[in-house]
Amino acid sequence: MESTDARTAPAVIVAIDGPSGTGKSSTSKAVAAQLGLSYLDTGAQYRAITWWMVNNGIDIADPFSVADAAGKPDIVSGTDPAAPAITVDGTDVAAAIRTQEVTSKVSAVSAVPEVRARITELQRSIASAAGQGIVVEGRDIGTTVLPDADLKIFLTASPEARAARRSGELKGADVAATRAALIKRDTADSTRKTSPLAKADDAVEVDTSDLTLQQVIECVVTLVEEKRATK
Numbered sequence: 001m002e003s004t005d006a007r008t009a010p011a012v013i014v015a016i017d018g019p020s021g022t023g024k025s026s027t028s029k030a031v032a033a034q035l036g037l038s039y040l041d042t043g044a045q046y047r048a049i050t051w052w053m054v055n056n057g058i059d060i061a062d063p064f065s066v067a068d069a070a071g072k073p074d075i076v077s078g079t080d081p082a083a084p085a086i087t088v089d090g091t092d093v094a095a096a097i098r099t100q101e102v103t104s105k106v107s108a109v110s111a112v113p114e115v116r117a118r119i120t121e122l123q124r125s126i127a128s129a130a131g132q133g134i135v136v137e138g139r140d141i142g143t144t145v146l147p148d149a150d151l152k153i154f155l156t157a158s159p160e161a162r163a164a165r166r167s168g169e170l171k172g173a174d175v176a177a178t179r180a181a182l183i184k185r186d187t188a189d190s191t192r193k194t195s196p197l198a199k200a201d202d203a204v205e206v207d208t209s210d211l212t213l214q215q216v217i218e219c220v221v222t223l224v225e226e227k228r229a230t231k
């Protein structure tokens with residue numbers, strides 16, 4: 001299919017969800033860049049609010065304390081796929097939100113309904129302001145945040161493939177420990193009461209276990225182009 005001119009193509013909203021390490025961020029960024037769309041990493045927003053809670057002495061194990069503090073930090077997300085940015089109260093936290101400490105605490109914070117309500121509102125306002133359209137990636141985008149998205153994709157991959165990818169990224173971290181940590185986070189994210197990680201009924205499922213990143217990107221670009229052609 002011939003590639004559409006990003007300046008004249010109809011705006012398109014793409015929701016990409018899936019468990020940890022399935023390739024959501026890498027794929028979403030590349031697809032958005034290739035198609036001239038904005039990009040939103042919603043996991044970064046949950047990490048940012050978790051970072052703020054940790055730095056402000058909030059007891060993460062107490063959902064009431066987390067709920068009370070949920071409205072306090074000012075979280076600002078950039079939407080340029082070439083330079084994803086995130087600040088909390090004006091501080092650049094792009095690196096700080098990727099620490100093990102934040103990763104191990106984010107599921108507890110993101111399970112609190114007041115946190116989800118706050119971040120969901122932010123996500124919807126960013127998506128509605130994206131003139132050319134946007135690729136939004138996370139866990140509940142197709143089911144809850146943007147249920148009317150033009151295209152919903154649910155990426156999956158075997159725990160083995162995901163652990164191998166992540167431990168490669170973490171410079172040779174133990175694969176078994178990485179696999180266990182991924183599964184623990186996915187279980188927490190899929191079993192929480194409010195807006196759990198789930199595939200929307202109308203999402204296209206793509207198993208990335210045996211695909212290269214480039215193959216996944218091409219597959220998603222094709223799906224977006226097909227959707228745009230019918231708008």
Ligand SMILES: Nc1ncnc2c1ncn2[C@@H]1O[C@H](COP(=O)(O)OP(=O)(O)OP(=O)(O)O)[C@@H](O)[C@H]1O
Pocket residue numbers: 018019020021022023024025026027043165166169208211212213214216
């Ligand atoms: N199809 C693929 N084949 C090989 N490696 C891949 C593939 N897709 C992504 N990767 C690599 O796997 C790692 C995890 O990818 P990525 O961060 O995009 O996943 P994610 O789903 O966004 O994870 P998380 O939800 O934990 O943020 C990265 O190092 C990325 O380069």
Ligand SMILES: Nc1ccn([C@@H]2O[C@H](COP(=O)(O)O)[C@@H](O)[C@H]2O)c(=O)n1
Pocket residue numbers: 020042043044046047106107108110111137138139140141185189
């Ligand atoms: N829509 C979303 C996105 C993310 N989360 C929570 O954030 C965590 C971190 O996500 P990453 O994509 O950066 O790994 C994730 O484990 C979830 O707890 C969410 O709840 N909803």
